[in-house]
Amino acid sequence: MNHITRTRFFYRRLSQIVSFSRRPYSTPSTGLPATTPVTSPALKIKWFYSTDIPVTKPKEFNYKQVQRPERFIPFSRFDSDRIERVYQKWKNDQDGIKPVIPVNEDQLFDCDLSTMTIKPAYWNGPGYEVRRGTWFLDKVPLTMGIADELESAYQELKPYLLTKKMKTDESVKPLMKSIKSELNIYERKFQKPWPFPNPSDFEKKDKVALFKDVQRALLVDEDYSFGRLVFDKISHKLATDTIFGGYTVDRGYDPSKYSNLKEMDGHNKDDTKKPSDDAPSVDSAGTTVMDTLKKELGVDDSNERWQHDIEGDYSRNPHTSANAGDRPVDHLVLCVHGIGQSLSSEFAGVNFAHDCNSFRKIMKSMFVEHPETYASLVHPNAKKGDDIENCKVQVLPIVWRYNIDFSLDYENPELDSDGTLRLPTLSQLNIEGITPLRRLAADVVLDVLLYYEPEFKKKILANVVKSANALYDKYMERHPDFKGKVSLLGHSLGSSITLDILSLQPDAIPANSDFDPKRHLKFEVENFFGCGSPNGVFKFMKRQNVRPRQMYPISKDLSDQEILDLPIQSPKVKNYYNIFYPTDLVAYRVEPLVHRSLAKVRPEVIPYSNEKGINSKLLELSQAPYELVQNEVFKSFLNFTGLKTNFDAYITTSLENDSKNKKPSKRQRATKLDPKASELLHGMNSTGRVDYSLPEGYFDIDMINALGSHTQYLEDPDVVGFVLRQLFYKK
Incomplete structure (x- = not known):
């Protein structure tokens, strides 16, 4: 025109x-x-x-x-x-x-x-x-x-x-x-x-x-x-x-005019919608198998993941106090990440803060979905009409990696006799030709090597202690009425860091000038959850046992290094939980280090979080979109990993077999513990056990195994449900 x-x-x-x-x-x-x-x-x-x-x-x-x-x-x-x-x-x-x-x-x-x-x-x-x-x-x-x-x-x-x-x-x-x-x-x-x-x-x-x-x-x-x-x-x-x-x-x-937006003033039409309606994800904000596939394919969805975090996790009941920011909390859980967090700027799927947000959201969703399982634990004295949708747990991340200056281009400050730097950077030692792959491996493997270099280990421990205290102070500043308990959760290498920090804590929190902000926590630790933890093999390589503090106290005259070199490590914590998948190549048992006879006792099996007795990842796969299941690339991947081409039939069979493994075997339930081992275990955890395994057959589908069971802990409803139950377990 x-x-x-x-x-x-x-x-x-x-x-x-x-x-x-x-x-x-x-x-x-x-x-x-x-x-x-x-x-x-x-x-x-x-x-x-x-x-x-x-x-x-x-x-x-x-x-x-x-x-x-x-x-x-x-x-x-x-x-x-x-x-x-x-x-x-x-x-x-x-x-x-x-x-x-x-x-x-x-x-x-x-x-x-x-x-x-x-x-x-x-x-x-x-x-x-x-x-x-x-x-x-x-x-x-x-x-x-x-x-x-x-x-x-x-x-x-x-x-x-x-x-x-x-x-x-x-x-x-x-x-x-x-x-x-x-x-x-x-x-x-x-x-x-x-x-x-x-x-x-x-x-x-x-x-x-x-x-x-x-x-x-x-x-x-x-x-x-x-x-x-x-x-x-x-x-x-x-x-x-x-x-x-x-x-x-x-x-x-x-x-x-804004009823289609997520406004939490009681106008949201989706306030009563249950998380289970959003198939295939058990939690709409959590990571699904499809998300994992996106991550493996290198899809950058960081904005999408952050959007889940920023949009909030408001209570479904607009009349509760949760919307006012003063939700009563009985348990504060501080989480310590493991290896690979330096990759988060390159790979959207590597983001520990998002993982912790998903952990919190899944916990709240499960609490609302299964009140018969959790409400009686958290609200034992609730009356008809009381608000029982609050799980009373807060989860916050401790992200320490960015504060430690160590990378492929890190320059050691030591000088040669002529005043020049004595050592090259790691990138200068790199073999050319596969540098991108080496960079990827270095960002993960170097975190472990870094932790076992004495000077850097000292910095890491001090940084995590400082970060934990800062989070605790900020939380108390915003919630001065908090009188609850504090627990620590460590994933992968984070569990090793946490165990060492707990082993360094004195029997009582020092006061005034005796308090060292680089070593001492400002709070007592009620529970320690180690997820996908290599603590078993790390302590084995140092020829150390792990035993209860009340039976093996620490001398005040020892230095930090002397304490960490003792043949018996005794963390200052009431309950120690070692959680792992059977197929996690990084995770190891801890109980045989408590007492050798416990090697013959199978780990305690974590029950499923849902009422159907089906593990969450298998259930999620069974609801995968038809377009994804029929995708030729996806089918090729299934064949490569050993899955049957008839995916639907395989899933159905897997679900049926998996549901049969809900309860531990009679042999496991009937196992008798050595009296000394039993005493040590009850000293480590009032439940009488330390090692907790996800159900056998949990990762029978090779695809999930190939994608990495080690990364799934904080976004797995079965793990989340177990942690929630143990926080309110009547000791």
Whole structure:
């Protein structure tokens, strides 16, 4: 359509809507009825945060935002009101108000008004844009600059004073005002160029705003050929969405328009939806087998994983206190990661903070899904009508790897006699030709080698202790009424780090100057869960036993290294759990190190978390999408790993066989322990056992085995359910 044709079309369309008038204009300030309000309607404000495109990422990602977010969801009513109160105070007194507000359930995130971002409070993660919702375009809150201009024009022109008669009177002058574009507002405010490539017309072009009524306005490009001519000729009876090229914006937040968004004000239609409805995942935020396949294929879905974390894990009951951030908690679980976390900047699937978030979400989902299993443990005295959906457990990550400077390019500071560096970097020792593969292996294997180099081991232990104390302090600062117990969970190498830290703890927490922040924990440790732990083989190689502290106390006169070299390691913890998959090549048993006779006793079997007695990963595979199962690449992979080509039949048989293994065998239940071994085990754990294995046959499907059982612990409902039961186990 050329310019002349477009002009004719526009005038023809315009003539169908309104007739031109030569009568002089009048203003809405004359002839008003006595009942007309003289003050503007209250502005309904709602704060939002984006979840799709981060503003910032941790520094190791070398990230620069080049795309604006499109998905915004509202804060809870409680959080939005708190943010607005702080914003009003901070706007009037920026020097006296700290503009950081803990938000979302359990206050896991911070909303920073100085940067208008929301970021994790307890771990290093991406930051997302925050907006103060006052004016909206297609349900998305406009940025504060253009929204403030619209509100200023609204207050100046007072469209709320228009009467019905005036809206149909062509002699009344339309209410219009020039509005600067987002791009112009940004460059004027920050004195730097617009940061996003290829800005849209809405972002880069100044607008003319026509206020039709008390709630809506029409924005048209100011340089549009007929923009001002249109506004000069049309009357208020023209619907604001009928002009080609215009943008209709709404004033104030209307919750009825946001029922499809994840708002936790009781308006969410999906509040009663159970996690099991979201097949194939047991938890919609947890890692599925399909996610694992994506990870193995190198698909970068870090934004998607972070989106699960930032969108929150609100209670399904909008009337509980969980939405207010003050959920009662009885157990705080701090988790220590193992090898390979330095890969997280290159592989989206390697992210321990996300794993811990999934662990927490799965736990909450299972608690709601199976109240008969867990509610009686957590709420033994609950009465009819009581809120029993709170699992009373908080899970937080300790990510230590980024604070330790050791990589392929690490330079040892030791100097040669001529003053030059004495040792090369590891990358200089690399054999060329398979460098990418060596880099991948080095980032994993070096973590283990690093831990057993004395100086770096000392740094790692000190860093984890410092991080654990910092997390504990921050949690206590936000939840000063917390009187619960603290447990540690270590995965892989993280379990070895945790065991050594616990072995170094004195019988009582030192006070005042005796407290060493690089060695001593500020809290007593109730439970230690080692998942996929190599502790068995590590202690075996050092010819060490692992036994209870109360039977093998530690002398105060020994140095840290002397304690860690003792033939008997006695961690300062009430209950030690060693959890493993039978096929995990990294994991080893611990009980034979407690007493040699326990090598003949099979590990305790962890029961399934679901009512059907089917392990969660097999159940997940049985619900895999048909398109994936029939995919030729997928079939080739199944054949390569030894699976039958008839996948559906194989899954059915596996499920049937697996369900038969729900209970331990009679032989296992009848095993009698050596009296000395039994005494030692009860000293290590009040349950009388330390080694806990996931059910036999859990990884009968070779595909899962090939993808790596070692990485699945924190996202496995069977592991999560076991930890939850043990936290509330009546000792």
